[in-house]
Amino acid sequence: MKLLFEIAINFAANINCKKDGCLECKTCKTILKGKNPNLYVLEPAGNSFLVEEIEGLIYQMSISSVNNEFKIAIIKEADLMGSLGGITFNKMLKTLEDPPDEKCIFILLTEDIDAIIPTVKSRCQIFNWIFNSNGSESYNEKFIYIKNEVENLLKSIISDRKNVFNALNFSIKVSNFIPEFSSEIVKEQKKAIEIVRKSGFDEDEINKIIKKIDSNYERKVKKVTNLIISYVFDIIAAYLEDIVAAIAGAKKEALHYKDNYNIIIENYKLEDINKYINLLESVRENKIYISNEINYEIALDKVILGFVQS
Template sequence: MALLDNLDFLTPTTKNRASLKLIKNMAQTRASHAFLFLGSSPDCLYRLALAFAASINCPQSGCGNCRICKNTCRGMDAHVLTMEAEGNFLVKEDVVQIKKFVSMTAPAGRKKIVIIRQSETMNDAFANKFLKTLEEPPDENCLFVLLASQAQKLLPTIVSRCMEFEWTFAPGSQEDSAVDLGALEKIVHAGLKKIVQGEVAAAMGLGSQVCQMLADISQEQKKAFQKELKLRKETSADPVQAEREAKLAAQRQQRRLARLNKLGMDCVFDIIVAWLEDMIAVKAGAGQDVLHYAHNYTLIDASIFDINLEKLWAILKDIDRNKKFMGRSLNAELALDSIFLHLRDALRGD
């Protein structure tokens, strides 16, 4: 079980350990044919699912060294099919590929394993058609591993067929948390400080500064992705397969950039909310120790003499609304501009 024992991206919690023990057992006894792995990082989930698949098909239960283990962990074993949306959704036609795959005959002692990445992208037509295969696979050598962020995003009839495992991943192992938002945080704090100090121009420029920063982060990620893609194409033996993989990788990258952008905006909103809550607390007579940012106490205390609290509450509500609509046609720069200008007005007592 070398593979499943060496997953450094899993946090060493009791729950993870218990789940690992269970799936190791399942890999040997093969007591279930449908699994649902839940977790916040699509990439970590996939690596886990591949290690699980290798542990099932390797004659030494996942030694990590044999050809089966190596190919499976690279997602290149002929008896492991990875499905993922080519656009925004997994559609009915994608089930055809699954059906074809599971109708093959597996070599003795091996399973045909279908891994579905980001299962929440299943549309209803896919889910309903796939459910039939999940319920009545053509033979007993089929095994399904569904990956998703939350079970609630899947059809309950599908969830109920699967053994469910929820995983937590070590910080830093998740592709999105590897992106450094520190510089972005710095800009927001510095800008808010200026607004609180009454620098009118700061309120006007902060929104575009934040968005520029997010665009830069995105651009860096795109460059890194292109470089990796080029390398993969150059080292691939099968050009047709490489082309398909490149297409999927590009789609995945697009979804990832959208997530990353949301992560950045959430971080910005969280900082603004913390500042506003600190202002409200200081106005109510709270001491330094209860603030999110205690070092801002003197600055806030000196600047909120005229503050319009109702307006602050309105900004908080506005942020809440914006967070909900993020990713859906929200013009981030306009939204931020409006928030910062309202904050400036509130501080003036307007």
């Protein structure tokens, strides 16, 4: 999110600067500092955006800009917009679709594009960035570990279609990955709380801050969970695509996992192809709704059982 925000804020400076984004002039400097009258940065408080802050943003974008420059709204963690209340959310959608004037630019930031609800996504132009440096080494290692584990589990499931027990174990094993990822977040949270406790503020103030810290970290854990589940769904989708392709007659070389070709041909039949196409569709749907508090274990069980039952 930090790098994404940097890109957004530099873009904002660039677009309003009279000297091609010199980074030196008053416009550039005030925007980069986040203290420009035409710049609005919005971020969620805890698990969602505050209705009054969204309302405030909609109002700010509706009044005329200072110096006739662009009014730029940067919304961080825009994937959490889906949890907004009805009227405000509809107002926001309307503003995105039909901005008050030609000086409005809305920049929505997210680390997980699939978590942006389709009605918002369809109103946006999408740019993707992949940051190699995002996350620590151990974070990347953990993802490789998950990838290997999930692939091995799925391979054993498609190799033994009669083994329902094996399939039902999948979601349990996946949920075991989450504490491994979130342990660092929990450690940070404890540290932050400790610092606040030692701060010398009065009890009421301390409790207020701790409550805020807790809800911020709760959100972080939820995001990591969503990221992992979304990643697992991607691997499942690749497996399903392979099944559909192979039984429809594709060559081994066309598969994501070429080594699985013979296993698929032995265990899956062309007459069931519609079932796997539907399953693939439901994986994509589940991915979209992950952020809307779906019970991912039930969702995973449902999909994985589709691999074994005929």
